[in-house]
Amino acid sequence: MFSLKQISRSISRVAHTRYPAFLFGRPVGQGEVPAFIYHDVDMASFEADLFFLHENGYQTLSTDEYVESADKLGCERGVLLTFDDAGQNFFDTALPLLKKYGAKATVFAPTYWVGRDNKKSDIRINIGGKFMSWEELRECRETGLVDIQSHAHRHSLVHVSEQIVGFASPVLLKNQHFYDWPMRWDGESDVLGPPPLGTPIFLSQPLLSASHRMLEDPQITWLCQKFVASKGGGAFFANKKWEAELSHIYRKARGKTSGFEYMECHEFESLIASEFHFTQQIFEEQMGKRAKYLAFPWMLGSTLSLKLAAECGIKVVFGVGLDFRRA
Numbered sequence: 538m539f540s541l542k543q544i545s546r547s548i549s550r551v552a553h554t555r556y557p558a559f560l561f562g563r564p565v566g567q568g569e570v571p572a573f574i575y576h577d578v579d580m581a582s583f584e585a586d587l588f589f590l591h592e593n594g595y596q597t598l599s600t601d602e603y604v605e606s607a608d609k610l611g612c613e614r615g616v617l618l619t620f621d622d623a624g625q626n627f628f629d630t631a632l633p634l635l636k637k638y639g640a641k642a643t644v645f646a647p648t649y650w651v652g653r654d655n656k657k658s659d660i661r662i663n664i665g666g667k668f669m670s671w672e673e674l675r676e677c678r679e680t681g682l683v684d685i686q687s688h689a690h691r692h693s694l695v696h697v698s699e700q701i702v703g704f705a706s707p708v709l710l711k712n713q714h715f716y717d718w719p720m721r722w723d724g725e726s727d728v729l730g731p732p733p734l735g736t737p738i739f740l741s742q743p744l745l746s747a748s749h750r751m752l753e754d755p756q757i758t759w760l761c762q763k764f765v766a767s768k769g770g771g772a773f774f775a776n777k778k779w780e781a782e783l784s785h786i787y788r789k790a791r792g793k794t795s796g797f798e799y800m801e802c803h804e805f806e807s808l809i810a811s812e813f814h815f816t817q818q819i820f821e822e823q824m825g826k827r828a829k830y831l832a833f834p835w836m837l838g839s840t841l842s843l844k845l846a847a848e849c850g851i852k853v854v855f856g857v858g859l860d861f862r863r864a
Contacts, residue, residue, distance in 0.1 A: 570598070570606050572617040572855075577626040580634065587638040590616060597641040600684045600830050604853050618642040619855070621688055621832060623651055628673045635682050645688035645832040645855075646674060648819040649729070671823040678824070687828035687851070690815040693729060694719040695750040698740035699797050704761065704783050705736040707771050716834070720744070724755035734774075735765030737787055743835040745812060745842040750800040760790045809842050813849035830855065 565571060575583070590597065595614045598606065606612035620627050623646035635642055652670040669677075677683040696719050703709065705718075710731050719741040721728045732738075736758055739751065764786045765773050773779055800808070813831075820828045829852045837856030838846065846854055 570603060570612055570615045570617060572603070572619060575618065575620045575631070576622055577624055578631055580630050583631060584634050584637075587634055587640050590640070591638050599641050600643045600686060602641075604830075619832065620644045621834075622647060622692070623669050623674060623685075623688070625667060625669055628669050628677065632677060632680070632683070636680060639682070641682050641684070643684040643686055643830075644674065644677065645686050645830075647688040647690065647692035647834070648816045649691045651819075651823075675824065685824060686830040686832070687816045687820065688832050689745060689834055690812045690819075691720065691729060691744065692716055692834045693744045694741040695744045695747055696720075696739040696753060697742045697747050697749060697751055699751060700740040701737055701787065702740055703738050704780070704787075705732045705734055705738065706774050706779075707734070708774070710734070721758070722752045722755060723758075733762045733765075734770055735761040735763075735783060737761055743833075745809060745833055745838040746836050748839060748841075749802075750805050750808070752798050752800055754794050754796045756794060757787065757790045757796060761787055806841065806845075809839075810845045810849070812842070813846050813851065817849055829853065832856065 573586075593614075595616050596612070598612065598615050598617050600617070602612070602615070603617040606615055618640065620631060620642060623644050627644060631642070634640075646669075650668050651674065652668055674685050678685050694717070713731075715730050718729075718731050719738065721732060721736070737753065739753060744750075761783060764783065768776075776782070816831070817827045820826065827850050829850075831846055831851045831854050833842075833854060833856035835857070837843075838854065843854065
């Protein structure tokens, strides 16, 4: 359920976002090349898109061609098709249709999540078949139609405030994409993905767009998780007063500890730099060359992350400037 504050913020973002004229039936502007961002697609609707482009004389561009066209002030009837996240859906559904129509596309892959293809790799293994393997990404590239570029490493949110926004519940775990769960600090290392039931969740922002990171107290988190487990785990959430009870446990634990600390500036900068270092290292190992292009998760990166991306060899970045018109 959205709050009035969330709805107001969404409306404000739409009002401040620049949409291309062609979405409203007007001609494509001089020097503009439309870019379409996909995640998962179904076969019928994506084929309808490709059929329309084919029948109306549009040329799908590689990322290199897109960047070159920007330098040349456009490419007549050119379009860029991009797919974020390197999901298995691309290999199973989109790739056969791209081959059928001879259409080009770019996949932006988050290197932490892409599956490993050998036992010696320290890259995290696929999660439930949601992501392509590196072997499948190389197979996509070998078609000559698909460009593989970076979607950063962790594709993560980080806590930025002590403001608690909720707790991990069965309903949220079922309905929220795993990217929507912020990176958590367990006292020794960072943990990604869906959290255990009862985990407190705090106000968060995309790592590469944030100006700082708040580290939660792992003891408080553990006490909330332990309380839920002692009450039957998932069964606890059948109690209509579960949120009030869990909030009481949280406040009680919070009152006995300092609770939070903010990551030191140099540590936060190192964390951001690692996003680009790891993605380039893994691209070299798995794709035989470093990534030239990077699509920021969620929105355009901060000034610091833009600087660090450039220092790590990224030539061009893609992003959405919802709040600050920076795209």
